[in-house]
Amino acid sequence: DLTIPALNYRTGPYAPSGIPYADGFSDYMTLINERDGGVGGERINVLECETAYNTEKGVECYEQTKGEGALVYIPQSTGITYQLIPKASADQIPIWSVAYGRTSAVNGKVFEWVFNLPVTYWDGASVAVKYAMEQEGGSLEGKKIALVYHNSAYGKEPIRTLEALSEKHGFELVLLPVDHPGQEQKAQWLQIRRERPDFVFMWGWGVMNQVAIQEAANIRYPMDKFIGVWWSGSEADVVPVGEGADGYKSLTFHGAGTDFPALQEIKTQVIDAGKGAGDGTKWGEVGYNKGVYTAAVVAEAIRHAQEMAGTASITPVQFRDAMETLEVTDEEFEALGLGGFAPAISLSCESHSSPRLAAVQQWDAEAGTWTLVSDYMEPDFEIVDPLIEEDSMAYADENGIELRCD
Amino acid sequence: MLDASTPPQTQAETLLEVSNIEVIYDHVILVLKGVSLKVPKGGITALLGGNGAGKTTTLKSISNLLRSERGEVTKGRITYMGEPIHDSDPSVLVRRGVIQVMEGRHCFEHLTVEENLLTGAYTLGVSKAEIQQNLELVYSYFPRLKERRKSQAGYTSGGEQQMLAIGRALMSKPEMILLDEPSMGLAPQLVEQIFRIVKSVNENEGVTFLLAEQNTNVALRYAHYGYILESGRVVMDGLAADLRENPDVKEFYLGMSDEGRKSFRDVRSYRRRKRWLS
Amino acid sequence: MLDDSEGYVTTDGRKIGGVVMEMKNITLRFGGVVAIKDISFDIREGEIRAIIGPNGAGKSSMLNVISGFYVPQEGEVWFRGAKRPPMKPYEVARQGIARTFQNIALFEGMTVLDNVMTGRLTQMSQNIFTQALWKGKAEKEEVENREMAEKIIDFLEIQRIRKTPVSRLPYGLKKRVELARALVAEPKLLLLDEPMAGMNVEEKEDMSRFILDVNDEFGTTIALIEHDMGVVMDLSDRVVVMDYGKKIGDGTPDEVRRNQDVIDAYLGVAHD
Amino acid sequence: MPEQLIFAMEVTLNGLMAGVLYALVALGFVLIFKASGIFNFAQGVMALFAAMTLVGIMDGQVPFSHLINAIFGTDLHHFGWHIPALLAIVLTTGVMVGLAWCVQQFVMRHLVNQPPIILFMATIGLAYFLEGLSDLMWGSEIKNLDVGLPQGINLWIDEVTFNIFGYGFFIDNLDIVATIIAALLVVSLMAFSQYTKEGRAMRAVADDHQAALSVGISLNFIWVLVWSLAGFVALVAGIMWGTKSGVQFSLSLIALKALPVLMLGGFTSIPGAIVGGLIIGVGEQLFEFAIGAPYFGGATQNWFAYVLALIFLVFRPQGLFGEKIIERV
Amino acid sequence: MFYREAGDFKTSYIDDGQTFPIRFDRYRFYAVLAVAFLVVPFIVGDYTANAILLPFLIYAIAAIGLNILTGYCGQVSLGTGGFMAVGAYACYKLMTAFPEVSIFIHVILSGGVTAAVGVLFGLPSLRIKGFYLAVATLAAQFFLVWLFNRVPWFYNYSASGQISAPEREVFGVAVTGPHTEAWATYLFCLVFCLGTGLVARNLTRGTLGRSWMAIRDMDIAAEIIGVNPLRAKLTAFAVSSFFVGIAGALFFAVYLGAVEVGEVFGIQKSFLVLFMIIIGGLGSIFGSFAGAAFLVLLPVILKLVGVNLLGFPTDIVAHFQLIIVGSLIILFLVLEPHGIARLWNVTREKLRLWPFPH
């Protein structure tokens, strides 16, 4: 057996986001086990550990599961990621933060054990601006963009990038922090109503998302100018708002909907067979698909590691090595039954993130579906990469880390 | 002076009987070690005894307020009108006519005097008019309360609070009042006044009183029958008039020596043994 | 003889000194209620001074004024020959004025010994750091003060309950513990608010003996409020009588008990 | 009229409305505190529980389905019916009364006459319990609550103000409904506590448990009564907030918004809850508008409410309308 | 049988005032110490240290701190999380500004900084009492968290807004940073825990402790008999915040290693520590330990039993965990309202009387 701890949060304030993901991840692994008998003959043992999105419980989960041969940690929370980076590095277990966590971990020269793929917050901010620019016909000169953000380290992530971009493209940036938990946002939205920004970006989390979308609907802000990050763009955020949420957009790094053979297989072979992790109602939701995406990439990495190591029962170190040379092409995605589900991945020792592409999806309230309304777009590497370099080097200095990959 | 000879102990029917009860606080502190007493209907029965003798505990075990202080009757039985009552809720007891006026007054500080009185009528399922009538009756016994009816009870003086507590109990049209230390902290004139009121309530309304008192002197003047409690045991009982003549009671509870009242200045640190402790 | 400012000797041979505390024209109001109306009186060194009056007369309020807990709207308090500036209650306590309370104000969460020791707080001087270390100065101070506390505990015959939490004590013993807490501060002036309320004769006798002994042995000046006329008449040297905030009598017990105003307002019947 | 002033007026109005929503939560606290001297830490969770139950009933969810499925391997989720909002509200009120009875039966009656801190602690236990129970019963997914309350900008006000100021004010319909309901609740609760015998008994119990017992007030009954009332108020608050932000765990955190309101208004005063709510609502919005956002980088609401309450308290330690603390020795 | 006072005579007041007046208790205490210092470090593993022992020791320090303020001095505080954050951020700033100074000193200094902040927020306690005082401390809680989030200086302008502890050593052994050994971090925290425990005990059994308790039990009377309320309350705030600050520093530097203020030191933390002292027993040092152990251990045990033994889904176990913890709190209260410490005392009293029932 190969053990993958799943630090899930099915309870607590963020459970609505945590449950679909957890279901998706487990169900995909169940599919692999049931259909293929695991990867390379080794069944995947998903070791669920409930964190309730709480850092201390995350640490406890880590300590509890690491002795069981954990191949990789997917911390499911930026806070827990930060706890685990030093610990897991010392224990030589790779960490994969799936588009959250420490952005500068992209720099594999510094962060030997940490991966942040497929895309980072800074990439996201840049893609959002790019998309806005496209909408405005190529220029943002003199435009106004408001950022509504969760007043925490996570919410503040895009600010630096956006500031750099506002300088470059000549738009005005209005910052509107919302304190946790964010149930009351009158002040922020009245301000948006007064200032009439051309776009509103949102880095929100938990209940803050619904309230923001609700308030936006209330003040009749044009929803198609309102773009959330991938953590502000799932069914849990828009469904409670109902009709008003129609047209709301968010970034995403994987496909939406259920039109993928693998998802259909999950439906028939796992959920309908009564082997699903949840009640099946989350199937095909954004969070669920995120779980499927993560699981698929992990499974691919395992397969790759097995090939490299020549043995089926691989170690965390071998897994790390495989991650650093991982290639998942479009064809391979196709073969997995996930054709067009996500852009191809190609990692290297230096770059612990790939493909660093994000698309925009839009909510159709009536149909109750998300649809991609843009291609996968690249961020403005000119802006983002220096920031990553700067931050990761500072970390290397602080912790006396020697650069690798040379 | 008043003399308490009328309803003699033997003839009147027994309203309340406590037989051989034991009370334990906090599961460990044994306070009452077998107390028995009888309260005749229509009389004033006094429960006397020093500090910590267990008077309050006895009253509370009757009114069932013990449980809220983590106390427990572990032995013996208590019957009211012939029926056991140790399982009844205090509110049931009040409905049945047994109400306690607690030591230390316990008025509702933030309610006005009149509201305090009205809470006394809580258990009565009667009309507004009747309650009003009741209120007037109480005011007729305690005119002082009428004057202060609108002030917050927390700001009234000690005497007023004591009157209020008794008045509140009267509002429930009780059969029997358990009165705990009504004289504590009151000026002598007020003590007499309150006891006179107790007496007249007893006579006019036929309310039975079981009263715990330190002030043996007054208590024995107004009561018909008395029990003396010490360290959780009844050490002596008898007609009030007899008790007042008992030499031990005289010496230890009334502060009289053979030569009459002795001065507090002359007390020195000798101590005679109480005869019943021998 | 009351005019003798140098003091005098009582019939039973105790020496009464000059005036230690003088209340001048005190008026205290609570909103609309006038609790004390223009009252003046003095307390002499070494005497036992009683304050009596009906309930709500303002006696406790007067003690509270002396303790500095209530600040009178008008009037002055003179202590040991000097006018007392506005002071916090704890500063008053540090001047050597200790007291007990009408509704027992013991620290219910502490043992008898700890309660008594709090009375010594005015004498304690160790800072937080020496206390944190304990060994050395703090311990020495603790032990010294413990000795004083034990002395008073012995004196009041409450040795057996030293380690008992006060919440478990019966009323009478609580009163005694409260007295111990006041005495252990070695006060110059001791204020007792109804020390014998809720006690039977035997206990009152005990308490009287303690009060007299304190007065005798330590020479402590005592002001006490009491409703038991027997006690007041027997113990006190002079008596102030208050009624609804006004002073209606002041003098020796004998004078007071013959005062018709006092009889009407308070005693009800001539007390003999 | 200068633009800033008009904006400030709009912010103030919205602040008032937000304040009413806070007050709705604070009201539940006040009721229980007034009647029993208990600081009910579980009030927020009660609102969550009420809202979850309401949604569950409306959607015909099978309670404890998760647990049942896990144990018996069944696949139960919905009864397949849909219950109209009004009926569901009545049923949920019934559930809240049942909860009140349980609280009384299993918690409060064993703790008569204990100091406030201990009762407070019991409500902490209750909060944990209810949180676990509501999740176990109805699942921790987010749920949509729609009982048909209007939501979104009030066009009439928008138009009227636009005609006057040249700038249409934004007032949320939901807030207007909340204000009306809160006013009704407060008036009826005040009348209840002041003029009925049960109301008087409630206040008596708050002052002195033992004395209340001694005059024959049944603490058990009073407690069931106030907890039911508080449960009902929690339901109302749950409906309002749930409509706004969906029903899920975070709903219980609204209690934190109610605390400063409570302290400012006084723990014991029903009108205090409303006035406190209004002051906090307006204060924090205006502060954020005029000072917080421009000078402090925003998101000042959370602490500002508390600091405002603190400033008031320094001058009136019992809160604006709280009962005077009787200090005598 | 062995549990007797009789025959254990005290011949001096010093003996009588010691921490464990009963000989049996004293020996047991020494035994526990010996095990904690001489046995546990050799057998402790990563899981026990990082998931159980460290949080237990650190929470115990915080609980002692809060217990001094709330349990001994009667001032309800809901600002513990905020004050822990002060300790953590002070420690971070000190560690990065003066890397050559020993971490030991940094932790103590962090306590000092927190004490100063605590005194500042304690000032309103002179006028505001009871639950109303909670507002002052809540204001501290929210304001401090906001401040640390807002002002980049506190997190050294790092892009992530998080603070991470650099590696520091004591006697050449790393106690912070990634390369720590379980036993080293454990011992480091244990030393602080023991130190704070002893200091707390010394302070509470002496003059200061009595003035705190006097204020707690009846503040007016205390003032009238000579307790300076200003001094008593502010020292309580200072001492309490000192301990809480130390706990915050250790929590950040030794236990978690990286911290984001809103997530780790939010209001939930304040409540958690408050629950610990209430469940353990207000006004009891032992209670602080008991409460910390209870709330750290119980969820872990429930989880192990539910998930690993019974094989229930994790979310159902998590829900049950809440239900069980809640029910246990209530059950404890009904059985013994004054916390675990009192429960322990009653048992002890019964033992002392044993075999007689009274």
Ligand SMILES: Nc1ncnc2c1ncn2[C@@H]1O[C@H](COP(=O)(O)OP(=O)(O)OP(=O)(O)O)[C@@H](O)[C@H]1O
């Ligand atoms: N709640 C309690 N817990 C423990 N012990 C108690 C409690 N209440 C009373 N006691 C103890 O029970 C004994 C009897 O107390 P009780 O109050 O009945 O005496 P009492 O005769 O009324 O005295 P007093 O005249 O002082 O009121 C006392 O020793 C007291 O310490």
Ligand SMILES: Nc1ncnc2c1ncn2[C@@H]1O[C@H](COP(=O)(O)OP(=O)(O)OP(=O)(O)O)[C@@H](O)[C@H]1O
């Ligand atoms: N803090 C206060 N606020 C308002 N009124 C007060 C306060 N303290 C005392 N009073 C009022 O002042 C008057 C005098 O009260 P005080 O307690 O001094 O009477 P007392 O003579 O001690 O009576 P008793 O013999 O009953 O103790 C009373 O009417 C009382 O209600």
Ligand SMILES: [Mg+2]
């Ligand atoms: Mg009694």
Ligand SMILES: [Mg+2]
């Ligand atoms: Mg008085």
